Each structure stands twice: as structure tokens, then as C-alpha cells.
Amino acid sequence: QQQVKQSPQSLIVQKGGISIINCAYENTAFDYFPWYQQFPGKGPALLIAIRPDVSEKKEGRFTISFNKSAKQFSLHIMDSQPGDSATYFCAAIYAGNMLTFGGGTRLMVKP
Amino acid sequence: NAGVTQTPKFQVLKTGQSMTLQCAQDMNHEYMSWYRQDPGMGLRLIHYSVGAGITDQGEVPNGYNVSRSTTEDFPLRLLSAAPSQTSVYFCASREPGGASYEQYFGPGTRLTVT
Numbered sequence: 001q002q003q004v005k006q007s008p009q010s011l012i013v014q015k016g017g018i019s020i021i022n023c024a025y026e027n028t029a030f031d032y033f034p035w036y037q038q039f040p041g042k043g044p045a046l047l048i049a050i051r052p053d054v055s056e057k058k059e060g061r062f063t064i065s066f067n068k069s070a071k072q073f074s075l076h077i078m079d080s081q082p083g084d085s086a087t088y089f090c091a092a093i094y095a096g097n098m099l100t101f102g103g104g105t106r107l108m109v110k111p
Numbered sequence: 112n113a114g115v116t117q118t119p120k121f122q123v124l125k126t127g128q129s130m131t132l133q134c135a136q137d138m139n140h141e142y143m144s145w146y147r148q149d150p151g152m153g154l155r156l157i158h159y160s161v162g163a164g165i166t167d168q169g170e171v172p173n174g175y176n177v178s179r180s181t182t183e184d185f186p187l188r189l190l191s192a193a194p195s196q197t198s199v200y201f202c203a204s205r206e207p208g209g210a211s212y213e214q215y216f217g218p219g220t221r222l223t224v225t
Contacts (some may be wrong), residue, residue: 006153043201044201045216089153096138098159099154
């Protein structure tokens with residue numbers, strides 16, 4: 001049973017639009033929530049991360065929103081570009097070492 | 112720095128065969144780990160190591176062995192390959208004292224077991 005559930009599995013957005021990917025978790029021991037971006041044929045790369053005592057974190061066009069009471073967090077990609085087309089993974093970590101990943105979202109941004 | 116390197120990039124095995132997936136990093140990272148990636152499942156931790164001579168199991172360790180004789184290398188051994196081990200395998204490392212989520216992933220090995 002996945003401890004971090006991610007939706008949707010795939011997403012198509014027009015260039016300039018907003019891409020939204022959602023994740024939910026059960027384990028309240030998780031103490032960091034990173035997002036990874038993966039291009040075809042490559043390994044995942046850290047995109048942005050948030051701690052549970054912060055409600056929002058923004059880096060450029062990428063924003064994480066965090067709702068601790070609902071145990072949900074989401075990634076928003078503003079002004080989505082074709083170069084953002086990739087697979088995105090949310091993740092959660094506890095005990096210092098064990099990263100737990102969501103199932104992934106394949107994003108396609110149409111020109 | 113070459114970062115995290117993995118060999119081979121692709122491999123086809125027959126059921127029952129054994130092989131070793133190689134992983135190396137040149138960043139002097141103490142922590143290294145192996146994940147497998149399957150469609151819809153994200154990445155799942157197989158084994159990890161916090162330093163030379165120290166390894167531990169992750170979420171899905173069955174059918175895999177690891178050892179860590181040097182800081183640089185962390186090979187993953189498949190003892191008797193099964194079709195269920197068809198997957199893409201990623202090795203990752205992180206720097207000493209680095210945040211646990213700041214892991215650097217290799218390019219992956221795509222393994223098919225027939």
C-alpha cells in the first residue's frame with residue numbers, strides 16, 4: 001500500500017496554463033516533502049521541497065502548497081512551458097533516510 | 112565530477128540468471144541507495160548504505176543483495192532473476208550532512224527478465 005498517493009497519473013496542459021499535481025499522505029511522522037522532476041531516460045532530480053510547518057513555498061514558476069490538517073500537498077506550475085513536460089514525483093521522508101515516493105504524474109505541455 | 116554513474120544502461124536476462132548492477136559516485140557521499148521504478152508505483156527503496164561496510168534493507172529487498180566495500184561503489188546483485196524484477200533501477204547518493212531528500216540520482220539501468 002502506497003503511503004503517498006499522487007494524482008492525476010497524467011496531465012495535459014496548454015502552454016501558459018497552470019499545471020496542478022496533488023499528493024496525499026497518511027503517516028504524520030513524515031517531516032519533509034520534496035518534489036522530483038524526471039525527463040525521459042534520466043534519473044529524477046530534486047525540484048523543490050517543503051517542511052510541514054510551512055504552508056507554501058515558491059521557487060520561480062513552481063509553488064508547493066501544504067495543508068497539514070488535511071495531510072495533502074500540491075505542486076503548481078505557473079505559465080507551463082513545453083520544456084516542463086516530464087514526469088513529476090511527490091515524495092515524503094522520515095527517520096532521516098527513507099524517501100517514500102508517490103506514483104508519479106506524466107505532464108505534457110502542448111505548444 | 113561525473114556524479115552518479117550506473118552500468119549497464121540496458122540489460123536482458125533470462126529467468127534464473129544472476130547479474131550485478133554497478134553504481135559509482137565521485138562526490139565522496141556517505142549515503143547511497145538503490146531504487147526500482149515501476150509504472151504507477153513511483154520509486155521504491157531496495158537497499159541503502161550509510162557508509163562503507165554498512166548496509167540496510169529498504170521497502171522491497173527480496174531477491175537483491177548489496178555490499179559497500181568502498182565509499183565510491185555500491186553494487187546491486189540479483190541472485191536469481193525473475194520476471195517480476197523487470198524494472199528500471201536507479202542508484203542515488205547524498206552528501207554528508209545534506210538534507211535527506213537532496214539525493215542525486217544516476218541515469219538508471221533498464222532491466223528486462225524474460
